[in-house]
Amino acid sequence: MARAFERALRRAGVPMAYSQGFNPHPKISWAGAAPTGVASEAEYVEIQLVERVDPEVLRAELDAALPDGLDVLQVVPASGGSLADRLDASLWRIELPGVDPRALAEAVDRLLAADRVEVQRLTKDGRRTIDVRPAVVTAEAASSVAGAGGSPDRVESGPLRRRFPDDEEIASNGTSVPGRGERTADNVAHGSQIGTRAARTDDWPAPGRPCGILVTVVRQATPAVRPDDVLSALRVVAGLEPPVPAKATRMAQGQLDDDGRLADPLAPVAAPQPATRDGESGQGVVAGPAV
Amino acid sequence: MSVESVFPQLEPLLPRVSKPVQYVGGELNATVKDWDATSVRWALMYPDAYEVGLPNQGVMILYEILNEQPDVLAERTYAVWPDLEALMREHGIPQFTVDGHRPVGAFDLLGVSFATELGYTNLLGALDLAGIPLHATDRTDEHPVVIAGGHAAFNPEPIADFLDAAVLGDGEEAVLEITAIVRDWKAEGRPGGRDELLARLAETGGVYVPRFYDVEYLPDGRIQRVVPNRDRVPYRVFKRTTMDLDDWPYPKQPLVPLAESVHERMSVEIFRGCTRGCRFCQAGMITRPVRERSLDGIGEMVQKGLEASGFEEVGLLSLSSADHSEIGEITRGLADRYEGTNTSLSLPSTRVDAFNVDLANELSRNGRRSGLTFAPEGGSERIRRVINKMVSEEDLIRTVTTAYSSGWRQVKLYFMCGLPTETDEDVLQIARMAQEVIRAGREATGRKDIRCTISIGAFVPKPHTPFQWAAQADPETVDNRLRKLRAAVNADRSLGRNIGMRYHDGKPSLIEGLLSRGDRRVGRVIERVWRDGGRFDGWSEYFSFQRWVDACAAELEPLGVSLDWFTTRERDETEVLPWDHLDSGLDKEWLWADWQDALDEREQDDCRWTPCFDCGVCPSMGTDIQVGPSGTALLPITPVGKGSPVRNPALRS
Numbered sequence: 001m002a003r004a005f006e007r008a009l010r011r012a013g014v015p016m017a018y019s020q021g022f023n024p025h026p027k028i029s030w031a032g033a034a035p036t037g038v039a040s041e042a043e044y045v046e047i048q049l050v051e052r053v054d055p056e057v058l059r060a061e062l063d064a065a066l067p068d069g070l071d072v073l074q075v076v077p078a079s080g081g082s083l084a085d086r087l088d089a090s091l092w093r094i095e096l097p098g099v100d101p102r103a104l105a106e107a108v109d110r111l112l113a114a115d116r117v118e119v120q121r122l123t124k125d126g127r128r129t130i131d132v133r134p135a136v137v138t139a140e141a142a143s144s145v146a147g148a149g150g151s152p153d154r155v156e157s158g159p160l161r162r163r164f165p166d167d168e169e170i171a172s173n174g175t176s177v178p179g180r181g182e183r184t185a186d187n188v189a190h191g192s193q194i195g196t197r198a199a200r201t202d203d204w205p206a207p208g209r210p211c212g213i214l215v216t217v218v219r220q221a222t223p224a225v226r227p228d229d230v231l232s233a234l235r236v237v238a239g240l241e242p243p244v245p246a247k248a249t250r251m252a253q254g255q256l257d258d259d260g261r262l263a264d265p266l267a268p269v270a271a272p273q274p275a276t277r278d279g280e281s282g283q284g285v286v287a288g289p290a291v
Numbered sequence: 292m293s294v295e296s297v298f299p300q301l302e303p304l305l306p307r308v309s310k311p312v313q314y315v316g317g318e319l320n321a322t323v324k325d326w327d328a329t330s331v332r333w334a335l336m337y338p339d340a341y342e343v344g345l346p347n348q349g350v351m352i353l354y355e356i357l358n359e360q361p362d363v364l365a366e367r368t369y370a371v372w373p374d375l376e377a378l379m380r381e382h383g384i385p386q387f388t389v390d391g392h393r394p395v396g397a398f399d400l401l402g403v404s405f406a407t408e409l410g411y412t413n414l415l416g417a418l419d420l421a422g423i424p425l426h427a428t429d430r431t432d433e434h435p436v437v438i439a440g441g442h443a444a445f446n447p448e449p450i451a452d453f454l455d456a457a458v459l460g461d462g463e464e465a466v467l468e469i470t471a472i473v474r475d476w477k478a479e480g481r482p483g484g485r486d487e488l489l490a491r492l493a494e495t496g497g498v499y500v501p502r503f504y505d506v507e508y509l510p511d512g513r514i515q516r517v518v519p520n521r522d523r524v525p526y527r528v529f530k531r532t533t534m535d536l537d538d539w540p541y542p543k544q545p546l547v548p549l550a551e552s553v554h555e556r557m558s559v560e561i562f563r564g565c566t567r568g569c570r571f572c573q574a575g576m577i578t579r580p581v582r583e584r585s586l587d588g589i590g591e592m593v594q595k596g597l598e599a600s601g602f603e604e605v606g607l608l609s610l611s612s613a614d615h616s617e618i619g620e621i622t623r624g625l626a627d628r629y630e631g632t633n634t635s636l637s638l639p640s641t642r643v644d645a646f647n648v649d650l651a652n653e654l655s656r657n658g659r660r661s662g663l664t665f666a667p668e669g670g671s672e673r674i675r676r677v678i679n680k681m682v683s684e685e686d687l688i689r690t691v692t693t694a695y696s697s698g699w700r701q702v703k704l705y706f707m708c709g710l711p712t713e714t715d716e717d718v719l720q721i722a723r724m725a726q727e728v729i730r731a732g733r734e735a736t737g738r739k740d741i742r743c744t745i746s747i748g749a750f751v752p753k754p755h756t757p758f759q760w761a762a763q764a765d766p767e768t769v770d771n772r773l774r775k776l777r778a779a780v781n782a783d784r785s786l787g788r789n790i791g792m793r794y795h796d797g798k799p800s801l802i803e804g805l806l807s808r809g810d811r812r813v814g815r816v817i818e819r820v821w822r823d824g825g826r827f828d829g830w831s832e833y834f835s836f837q838r839w840v841d842a843c844a845a846e847l848e849p850l851g852v853s854l855d856w857f858t859t860r861e862r863d864e865t866e867v868l869p870w871d872h873l874d875s876g877l878d879k880e881w882l883w884a885d886w887q888d889a890l891d892e893r894e895q896d897d898c899r900w901t902p903c904f905d906c907g908v909c910p911s912m913g914t915d916i917q918v919g920p921s922g923t924a925l926l927p928i929t930p931v932g933k934g935s936p937v938r939n940p941a942l943r944s
Contacts, residue, residue, distance in 0.1 A: 004549055007319075007601025013939025018633050026633065026934075037306075050934050053942045061941055065601070067319050067549075245306045 002030065004067060005045070012065035014058065017048040031084040032253060035226045040250040042090070044265060046083045076266045086265035087220060089137055091252040092227050094214040098243040104212035105141035107238035111230075112139060119232035121223075128223070132233040135225035137260050139216040217260060294326050298392040300384050308375045312550040313341035316389035319547035320599060322358040322365070323391045329364040331474050333357050333466070334388055334398040334435065336417060338410035339829060341369040341389070345546060346554040348608070349404045349441060352541040353466050363470055366390035366398075370413040371420070373826060373833075379420060386420035395421040399473055401435040402466070405443035408806035409799070409829040411450055415821040418453065425818065427455045427502060432484050438469070438498075445530075445577050446754040446870040449806050449813035451501035455485075456492055458499070459873055460530030460577070461563070463539045465497060490523050499528040499873060506811055506869075512852040514810060514867040529874045530577070532914050536563060537588040544599045556604035556637070557596045561589055561621065565610035566898045566916065567642075569668070570679045570889050571707065573753035574610055577875045579908040580916040581899060586617055586624070586923055593625060597634065597936040604635045612638040613647045614899070616919035622653045630656075632936040643667055643682045648693040662701035662744075663694050670706060670720035676892040677712050679885075684724065688731050691743075695732040701742045702728060708772055709750040709764030709797065711889065718772040721745055722779035726786045744791035745780075747773060749800035753807050755875040757885035759868060762861040763804045769797030798836040802828065804858040805843070810869035813857065815846040876914075878907030 006026055009016055018024040027048035034040040059075040066072065096104060111117060117133045214234075218225055227248035234240040254262030305311035316323075326332070335354055337344030344350065350367060357365035366388035371379065379385070385394040395401060395417065403414055418425055423434050430437075439447050439457040447457040458465045469492060476488045483490075492498040503524040507515040519526060533539055545557050562583040565575035584592075593605055607621065615621060618638075625636055636654040638647075643665040651663055667682045669675040675682060691702050706721050725743050732741040749769045752758045773794050781787045805813060819842040820828075827833040843854040862868065864883055871879070881904075885895060898904055899918055909915050 001549070003555075004319075004547075006603075007547060010601035010603070010935050011598060011937060013935045013937035013942055015942065016633075016934040018934065024633055051942075057941050061939060067317065069317070244303070 001070075002028070002033075004070065008062060008065040008067075008070075009047070012061045014047070014062065015049050015051040015053070017050045029083070031082075032087045032090070032220055034250050035224075035228075038227060038248040038250060042250055042252045044083060044087060044253060046078065074266055076268075079268060083265070084220075086255050086263075087253045088256040089217050089219045089254070089262060090250050091215070091217050091262060092230070093249045093251050094216070094227050094231065095247040095249075096212040096214065096231075096242045097209060097247075099212035099240065100210050101141055101212045103238075103240060104214060104234075107234040107240040108139045108141045108214065110237040111136065111233055114237055117233040117236055119229055119236055121229060121232070130223050130225065130229065132225050132229050135219045135221040136230065136233075137217040137219055137256065139214065139230075142213040142215060217256075217262070219256065294391075294393050294397045296392040297384050297387050297394060300382060301379075301387065301392060304375070304378045304382065304384075307378060309372060310342075310550060313369070314371070314375065314389060315549075316392070318345070318549065319601075320544040321367075321390055321546060322354075324358065324364040326364065326391070326393070328362075330362045330477060331360075331364075331400070331470050332398045333363070333365040333400045333402055333470075334368050334393075334395045335365055336368045336370075336395075336401060336403045336414075338370050338403055338405065338413035338417065340372065340827070341548075341550065342552045344369040345548050345550075345552045346558070347404060347406065348542070348558055348560065349406075349462065351546055352539075353402065353404075353462050354546075355542050355544060356463060356539075357466055357470065360467070360470065362474070366393060368395055368417065370410075370417060370827065376416065376420065376826075385422055386417045396423055396435065398435045399477070400469070401437045403437065403439050403441075405439055405441040407829060408443045408449070408803055409834075410443075411806060411817050412821045412825045412828055414450065414453060415818065416826055426452050428452075430455070430485065432481060434485075436473070436485070436488065436492075440465075442574060442577065443807075445573070445873060445875055446807065446809075447499065447501065447873075448506075448811050448869040449809040449817060451811045452814040452818075454501055455489060456498050456500050458497065458531060459528065459875065461533035462531070463533045463541070465531045468495065469498065490521075493525070494523040496525045497529055497531055500524070501811075504872065512850070512856065514869060516867060517869075517872045527872050527874045529912070530876060532580075532876075532912055533563070534582060534914060534917075536560070536582055536584040540588060540592050540595075543592070543595055545596055545602070547600045547602070554606070555602070556606050557593075557600050557602040558606045558608045559589055559592045559596065560584065560608045561612060561615050561618075562609045564916075565614070567611060567614070568679050568885075568895045568897060570677070570757040570885060571668070571710065571750060571753075572610075573756050576756045576877060578610065579876065579906065580912075580914050581614075582917045583615055583617075583919060586621060586919075586921065589621055590624065590628075594628075594936070603633060604637060606637050606639050608639060611642055613642060613644075613650055616899075617921065618650060622650050626653050626656060629936055632934065634936045643687050643690050648690060648697060648699075651694070651699070652697050662703055663699050664703040664705065665690065666705035667724070668705065668707050669710060669717065670722075670724060671717040673892060674710055674713055674717040674720075676894055677889050678707075678710055679889070679895050681894055684727070687724065688727055691728050692731045692735045695741055696735045700740065701744065702732070703744045703746060704728070706745060706747045707750040708747050708776075708794075709769045709800070711752075711758055711761040712892075713764070713772075715772055715775055718776050719779050721747070722776055722782075722790075725780065725790045726783060729786045729789045739789075742789050742791065744793060747776070747792070747794040749795070749797040751800050751804045751807055754868065754870045755877055755882075757882050757889055759808065759882065760862040760864070760866075760886055763801065763858045764797070765855075765859050766797030766801050769800070773797075795831070799828070799831070799834055801854070801858055802834075802836065802839045805839070805854055808869070809857050812847060812850055812852060816842045819846055874911070876908035876912045878905065878911070881906050 006028065009026065016026040018026055029046045031044050031046065034043060055075040055077060059072050063072040114133055116131050118129050118131050120127050120129055216230060218230065231246055252262050254265050257263055305314060335350050337347045337350050354365050354367060357363045367390060368386060368388045385396055387394060415425055424430050427437065436455045439450065439454050440462050444457045445459055447454055472491050473488065476491060489500045493500040493503055503519055503521055504517050505520045506517050509515045562581060564578045564581040566579060566581050567575060569575055612618065638650060638654065667675065667687055668680045669678055672684065694702055704725065708718055725745050728743045733739065752761045752763050777792060780790050780792055820838050823838055825835065825838050840854060847853050888895060895904060899916060
């Protein structure tokens with residue numbers, strides 16, 4: 001996906017800054033990029049340009065150059081500091097078709113009650129053990145069972161609403177990405193639709209099948225705790241085994257406040273100043289598509 | 292009747308297979324049209340994995356040309372890996388296109404591009420998954436017309452039973468003519484059914500329909516004759532030649548995949564055809580005459596392609612790119628135009644001379660100088676005269692010395708093993724040549740860290756070349772020579788340290804030889820191998836030599852022929868070759884004379900710069916070589932975008 005983004009920058013004619021050396025590459029840095037195989041509505045990337053450009057024009061031009069399913073929702077000038085510092089945590093929505101919502105709720109309770117939950121992950125250096133629990137800030141189980149009439153209940157908009165009083169603000173930063181094996185869909189450009197997103201029928205499992213939905217805020221940590229790791233933790237604490245692969249979507253990223261809320265990472269800081277680096281005109285934090 | 296996408300059934304299976312993104316389509320510049328709004332529908336297949344097939348220029352060109360027609364729909368399909376194949380069979384999912392995920396069996400035509408014969412088993416796999424009967428004669432009006440193209444289609448006889456038709460040569464105009472015939476036939480209510488449609492295609496003279504020809508054999512197994520078995524069918528089928536490349540500036544909108552592919556670059560074909568006359572080279576023989584794309588045409592394709600794709604590398608393709616009569620102007624003009632935009636340019640096929648190093652220097656002036664590749668092809672001066680690859684050792688040393696002193700650190704040299712008349716000594720000369728290269732490089736640079744890699748492939752005699760009569764070397768001979776070569780390279784440890792050697796064993800090449808020069812009897816072998824599980828024969832992890840040997844024993848020996856008969860047997864002048872009724876334009880007498888010259892170690896000049904030597908192409912095809920110089924410059928060299936090859940007025944402050 002990083003290559004798709006780089007190529008879109010070129011097609012859009014964005015005046016990119018390049019690194020020096022034998023093999024120059026454009027100055028693009030992805031902060032907390034989503035792992036392969038998950039969808040995302042909220043990826044953030046920082047790019048460095050050699051000329052100042054209008055952020056909204058850049059947003060529109062880059063958005064037009066990207067393939068369907070990858071949308072740029074907002075561009076702001078860099079205001080100093082690291083983008084990664086503004087991305088403490090992610091809100092994930094993980095659909096678990098075939099998982100009984102009550103069993104999921106029980107597993108979540110056990111996870112939250114534990115002090116440590118160690119899971120194994122295969123990395124290229126072999127197996128490693130990570131403690132998932134400290135990274136899980138909040139977690140809630142929700143459910144959906146499509147009714148006989150085919151119209152799904154709206155259950156999980158509650159938690160989203162509670163956590164994000166400013167729905168529109170967050171949604172405006174979201175983008176979606178095609179995940180591994182997942183069709184890039186037209187499910188972006190929601191604008192302010194995050195609260196009603198639950199009603200989108202194409203997100204829903206087949207009628208009559210139970211589907212547990214896990215809504216969780218996970219802190220950026222080293223090593224990173226991914227949605228898969230959270231699910232592994234549920235297996236460890238409660239033996240929860242999803243019958244089919246889960247579908248995880250990153251709904252938001254941001255800085256955690258004391259109440260466990262995520263602040264908009266692109267909101268201006270106290271005194272917004274365009275960043276200037278390396279003597280070049282620095283520009284741009286882009287809320288953009290992801291990996 | 293509309294055709295449904297199979298994606299809903301396919302999607303749940305994708306998490307269970309390797310690299311699922313190759314099956315989802317949605318590439319930049321891909322086209323999905325409304326099925327019902329079109330009247331002629333093509334499925335285009337490259338019969339190998341997506342990562343190899345996607346960058347294929349032939350498929351990309353035809354895909355775009357067809358989709359530009361308002362009432363024509365073209366979608367792509369590739370060979371699926373065995374993991375997905377098993378799941379598709381389990382769940383009843385047919386071979387599908389990656390664009391609309393439509394079943395291949397629902398299309399009017401299935402066009403398959405064969406760059407190599409090792410894709411034949413994948414053709415059978417795709418037909419079977421699509422629910423299309425393997426044997427063309429078992430198909431009904433409901434099934435797609437299966438048409439082969441690509442270089443292997445110059446002898447489609449081994450797959451004749453599985454094909455409805457084959458097209459020789461350039462496809463740009465041919466696909467549109469075939470489309471028109473199918474369009475009319477459908478509009479008329481399909482008169483005469485499939486048979487009439489194929490007859491209409493055959494009577495154009497440029498579409499080969501194997502079922503309309505009977506092959507008769509002599510008692511000794513050789514072919515007696517190949518004759519049409521009905522009227523309206525020509526005795527010989529001619530190849531198609533697109534004369535003015537500037538009229539066909541495709542691909543205009545190169546496909547850009549999300550998944551990784553073997554070539555992450557945009558390609559512009561700067562000329563087609565080659566008259567260097569390397570006797571082993573089928574591509575050089577069957578694509579004559581030389582037709583250059585103009586400077587302006589190239590400049591415009593590069594710019595438009597970069598705008599449409601965002602690629603960072605542009606490959607200037609042809610069979611010998613430095614031979615474009617205005618290559619100096621092209622490289623200088625493009626390097627100037629894209630300076631500072633992080634756009635790199637490459638010339639993938641270059642011959643051995645110092646001029647090429649100058650070109651490479653020009654192209655890499657903004658980037659890395661990692662490696663340069665040359666293809667002397669033969670280790671000894673003698674064998675290079677046999678194959679008509681006129682490179683002297685002096686030339687080579689001068690060339691690599693220039694390369695190393697211009698900052699290149701690695702030189703790669705391509706060779707072949709198993710060439711006609713070859714002896715051990717010819718191959719051992721490769722080691723000496725590589726050692727000389729290292730010695731010269733060290734002297735020129737005063738450095739020890741320069742490298743030379745020698746890459747060796749086994750020679751396969753191909754139809755429509757002067758070597759079409761030659762005996763192919765058996766794998767033991769090839770493997771023995773390569774073993775001796777390795778020992779010779781390592782004999783001098785000081786020099787050998789800087790020499791890398793890459794090669795494959797000779798067994799896959801023997802099978803490629805069977806499929807290249809086989810006749811219709813080889814079709815049974817292909818079918819048996821496929822039924823026994825043969826797939827992806829171009830991939831060493833899937834290729835099984837034993838499976839082919841066993842299938843040959845079972846299917847060929849009862850007919851009095853064998854694997855050896857088709858490969859290591861030298862043919863004589865009077866033998867009817869399986870492809871003699873397929874006209875590449877080359878005069879068979881000229882080919883034979885050139886074969887005799889090869890045996891006498893006599894060279895043949897390039898007709899671009901020297902008088903015509905009567906290979907037969909130009910007069911018989913009504914064509915002519917087209918070369919410059921035009922004397923024009925690559926203008927205008929407008930400044931392109933800053934930090935990007937694209938200038939976007941909206942982003943100028």
